[in-house]
Amino acid sequence: MSIESILVIGGGLAGFTVAQNLRARGYAGALSIIDPAGIPYDRPPLSKAYLLGQKDTAGIALAPAEWYAEHRVELIRGTVRKLDTEYLGVELADGRRVHADRLVLATGGSPRPLPIPGGDLETVLALRNKEDADVLREKTTPGMRLVIVGAGLIGAEVASSARTLGAEVTLIDPVDPPLVPAVGQALARRLHAMHLDAGITLVHGTPVDISKTTHGHSLILDDGRSIDCDEVLVGIGIVPNTALAQAAGLETENGMLVDENQRTSNPLIYAVGDMARTRNPDGSLERRGEHWEYAMNTGATAAAAILEQELPVHGASWFWSDRHGTHVEGVGDMNGVGATVLRLAGEDPIAAFHLAEDGRMLGAASIDGGLTIRAARRIIDRGIIVPPESLADPGIALKKLAR
Numbered sequence: 001m002s003i004e005s006i007l008v009i010g011g012g013l014a015g016f017t018v019a020q021n022l023r024a025r026g027y028a029g030a031l032s033i034i035d036p037a038g039i040p041y042d043r044p045p046l047s048k049a050y051l052l053g054q055k056d057t058a059g060i061a062l063a064p065a066e067w068y069a070e071h072r073v074e075l076i077r078g079t080v081r082k083l084d085t086e087y088l089g090v091e092l093a094d095g096r097r098v099h100a101d102r103l104v105l106a107t108g109g110s111p112r113p114l115p116i117p118g119g120d121l122e123t124v125l126a127l128r129n130k131e132d133a134d135v136l137r138e139k140t141t142p143g144m145r146l147v148i149v150g151a152g153l154i155g156a157e158v159a160s161s162a163r164t165l166g167a168e169v170t171l172i173d174p175v176d177p178p179l180v181p182a183v184g185q186a187l188a189r190r191l192h193a194m195h196l197d198a199g200i201t202l203v204h205g206t207p208v209d210i211s212k213t214t215h216g217h218s219l220i221l222d223d224g225r226s227i228d229c230d231e232v233l234v235g236i237g238i239v240p241n242t243a244l245a246q247a248a249g250l251e252t253e254n255g256m257l258v259d260e261n262q263r264t265s266n267p268l269i270y271a272v273g274d275m276a277r278t279r280n281p282d283g284s285l286e287r288r289g290e291h292w293e294y295a296m297n298t299g300a301t302a303a304a305a306i307l308e309q310e311l312p313v314h315g316a317s318w319f320w321s322d323r324h325g326t327h328v329e330g331v332g333d334m335n336g337v338g339a340t341v342l343r344l345a346g347e348d349p350i351a352a353f354h355l356a357e358d359g360r361m362l363g364a365a366s367i368d369g370g371l372t373i374r375a376a377r378r379i380i381d382r383g384i385i386v387p388p389e390s391l392a393d394p395g396i397a398l399k400k401l402a403r
């Protein structure tokens with residue numbers, strides 16, 4: 001049976017990519033994206049250029065408004081409140097119903113709330129969408145005191161941007177240094193130290209209570225310390241938005257379970273991006289990818305699978321982060337059994353390569369080394385064995401080793 005209509009629920013990067021790839025692959029039927037925000041936009045700038053006022057709303061749009069008309073992609077502004085797997089469609093919060101021959105879930109994630117007294121105060125900030133960024137931008141004035149709970153990728157980026165905007169920033173994390181699983185110990189330590197150099201106060205600890213005060217907020221840590229500030233932002237990760245799917249009886253487990261085609265337990269429904277989690281043929285579950293490229297890759301795969309075309313091949317997973325004028329990239333897995341080789345510039349680690357016991361590269365991370373990571377990805381994807389001493393030598397361009 002030919003497919004005459006496809007409905008994408010969620011217009012973030014993953015949902016947008018599905019629509020873009022469906023058209024690029026020749027799908028000519030009806031195609032709609034439902035999202036409360038209207039025109040899909042990119043999220044990474046929200047903690048960087050958009051927060052800093054260097055990009056505006058048009059600057060973060062994934063495509064200009066004309067693109068949707070030219071490609072006959074209907075944008076339905078609204079929030080889905082119910083998924084109907086029998087009728088194969090959705091019901092919106094305003095009561096509208098939309099049916100399609102295939103559904104794609106692309107609802108992303110929501111900021112993980114801090115599970116402590118006061119963690120759910122309405123005045124505690126989070127950063128996931130443009131409205132969150134607008135609120136944060138308005139409050140981040142020179143001299144204001146901002147406490148950020150969580151020094152992972154987003155917490156660190158907001159700390160850097162807020163400092164640039166003149167805020168007095170305190171960054172709290174129970175782990176010292178944070179980000180070791182993403183970039184390895186040495187780079188994580190160097191990156192964390194950059195916060196101190198930028199004038200950010202680092203606190204190693206765990207908040208146990210947040211309360212409102214006359215002028216702002218007060219946090220209490222597990223060792224009894226208390227910190228007063230104007231605003232608190234929590235950045236401790238996301239929870240996948242799977243409530244709709246769960247209520248409809250689709251299989252979820254800390255994410256919407258999908259196969260290698262991004263197909264859910266209902267063969268007419270697909271899921272992509274931050275909310276999707278791959279279940280391998282042997283039943284084992286992958287970690288959810290919560291990065292920009294993963295959203296694009298899963299969107300591209302779903303489009304190909306829906307049209308029963310050959311699936312695109314994606315390399316090892318990749319992410320980037322920007323803070324304090326430096327650019328961080330990571331590829332593959334820095335955590336498997338094996339050993340890490342460092343590349344130094346003077347005393348500073350600039351790249352880390354994680355090697356399996358048989359010498360294969362499993363993962364790599366670098367600071368200001370985009371070309372190194374591109375080459376490392378090639379080495380990982382092709383299973384090229386490179387001598388550790390060459391990896392450690394900053395005089396050897398990695399691309400020479402990736403042939």
Ligand SMILES: Cc1cc2nc3c(=O)[nH]c(=O)nc-3n(C[C@H](O)[C@H](O)[C@H](O)COP(=O)(O)OP(=O)(O)OC[C@H]3O[C@@H](n4cnc5c(N)ncnc54)[C@H](O)[C@@H]3O)c2cc1C
Nearest residue numbers: 010012013014043044079080107108273274290291292295
């Ligand atoms: C501030 C920030 C900075 C980031 N920086 C980086 C970075 O530097 N590098 C990197 O690799 N990654 C970064 N990321 C991660 C990356 O942006 C995400 O992985 C990516 O946006 C995921 O795309 P998605 O489409 O799956 O989800 P989202 O972008 O969250 O989109 C999901 C959409 O679904 C909509 N939706 C949810 N529920 C419903 C419903 N019931 N009905 C209709 N619509 C619904 C939401 O409104 C949203 O628009 C960053 C993320 C954030 C928030």
